[in-house]
Amino acid sequence: MLTLKNDTFLRALRGQPTDYTPVWLMRQAGRYLPEYNATRARAGSFMALCKTPELACEVTLQPLERFPLDAAILFSDILTIPDAMRLGLSFQQGEGPRFEKTVRTEADVKALFVPDPADELGYVMDAVRTIRQALDGRVPLIGFAGSPWTLACYMVEGRGGTDFHTIKAMMYQRPDLLHRLLEVNARAVTAYLNAQIEAGAQAIMIFDTWGGVLADGMYQQFSLAYMRRILGNLTPYRMEKDEHGNEHAESVPTILFTKGGAPWLDALSRSGANAVGIDWTMNLAKARQRVGPTCVLQGNLDPMALLTSPAQVREQVVRALDSYGAANTGRGHVFNLGHGISQFTPPEHVSVLVETVHEHSRKLRQS
Numbered sequence: 001m002l003t004l005k006n007d008t009f010l011r012a013l014r015g016q017p018t019d020y021t022p023v024w025l026m027r028q029a030g031r032y033l034p035e036y037n038a039t040r041a042r043a044g045s046f047m048a049l050c051k052t053p054e055l056a057c058e059v060t061l062q063p064l065e066r067f068p069l070d071a072a073i074l075f076s077d078i079l080t081i082p083d084a085m086r087l088g089l090s091f092q093q094g095e096g097p098r099f100e101k102t103v104r105t106e107a108d109v110k111a112l113f114v115p116d117p118a119d120e121l122g123y124v125m126d127a128v129r130t131i132r133q134a135l136d137g138r139v140p141l142i143g144f145a146g147s148p149w150t151l152a153c154y155m156v157e158g159r160g161g162t163d164f165h166t167i168k169a170m171m172y173q174r175p176d177l178l179h180r181l182l183e184v185n186a187r188a189v190t191a192y193l194n195a196q197i198e199a200g201a202q203a204i205m206i207f208d209t210w211g212g213v214l215a216d217g218m219y220q221q222f223s224l225a226y227m228r229r230i231l232g233n234l235t236p237y238r239m240e241k242d243e244h245g246n247e248h249a250e251s252v253p254t255i256l257f258t259k260g261g262a263p264w265l266d267a268l269s270r271s272g273a274n275a276v277g278i279d280w281t282m283n284l285a286k287a288r289q290r291v292g293p294t295c296v297l298q299g300n301l302d303p304m305a306l307l308t309s310p311a312q313v314r315e316q317v318v319r320a321l322d323s324y325g326a327a328n329t330g331r332g333h334v335f336n337l338g339h340g341i342s343q344f345t346p347p348e349h350v351s352v353l354v355e356t357v358h359e360h361s362r363k364l365r366q367s
């Protein structure tokens, strides 16, 4: 890859050897950084921050200024899609997301539409283009979306923090209606992700935050099936210019993350994604055995391990790398947390994490 100064992350996702294990963190731009809180205050609200490409670009780059991370992730939210479906999204201070309208009846589902990524979601594509320009090839940019099931959880429940009783009742009583909703979401996510790829996203991640609340059998039908369909319909390549201005086709690797997805790891590894994100409940070496040699793994430190001390952070990171390294010299692994970083994380602990991943993984490759 000629346009990138650091392509370690993309090489790892493609299963190629790397000098060290690349690392980025879910929610790496966020409230644990004082500079994020300052930009957010200037924007006025979280959604205003997402909808102003210059500010979204600014906060995307903030963690990269502090830490030598190997990838940037678009600053946005998975709820941009239901917001563009005009469900009236707002974020209550300290409470998480809320929707004015819920999607529960035949008429609600009928009224849904696939938002045009160039129109209702044009601000996201503007952010992707602005960020790519500002990154200037420093590291690759990850684009993302929520899974159809995870988006449906918010659309049906109307807010976060519930026990999912409304959507689960719908799933058991009106599976046909829920399937129609998921169908619209899958088409919306596919168009949205393909537009991000066209705008400049160099890897794609699907966040299935709530897939893990489903019963076995239901997970395959109501979450995995739709993610597989999306993966099968993504643009596999994007054209990138090298330093001579010549165009090259670059593959766009994909990452699938179901939180609590351990029971379905085998199916996830055969979903068509290049990599599977795993949470902290799994052992990396055992996960490697289950997925076989070709599927890349991303994860999986417990984000709460970052709330301890620099020495503890170092110890936990070494432990995670050793557990994987014993299986095969680090190839096919992208270091990450098992879920988003906590807002109470001291930024110095993130420095220790990134430094330890780079240092210790280089050492493991030499031994």
Ligand code: CP3
Binding pocket: 025, 026, 027, 028, 029, 030, 031, 040, 046, 073, 074, 075, 076, 077, 078, 079, 091, 095, 096, 097, 144, 160, 207, 209, 340
């Ligand atoms: O990783 C990154 O740096 C990119 C940014 C990113 C955000 N949300 C920013 C954000 C990404 C990838 C997301 C995805 C997202 N959003 C998910 C899937 C990943 C996950 O964490 O499971 C989900 C479920 C959402 C929905 C969402 N957005 C919730 C439930 C909340 C409130 C929870 C909270 O932490 O307050 C948000 C808000 C949100 N999205 C914040 C950030 C930085 C905090 C908002 C603020 O600044 O007040």
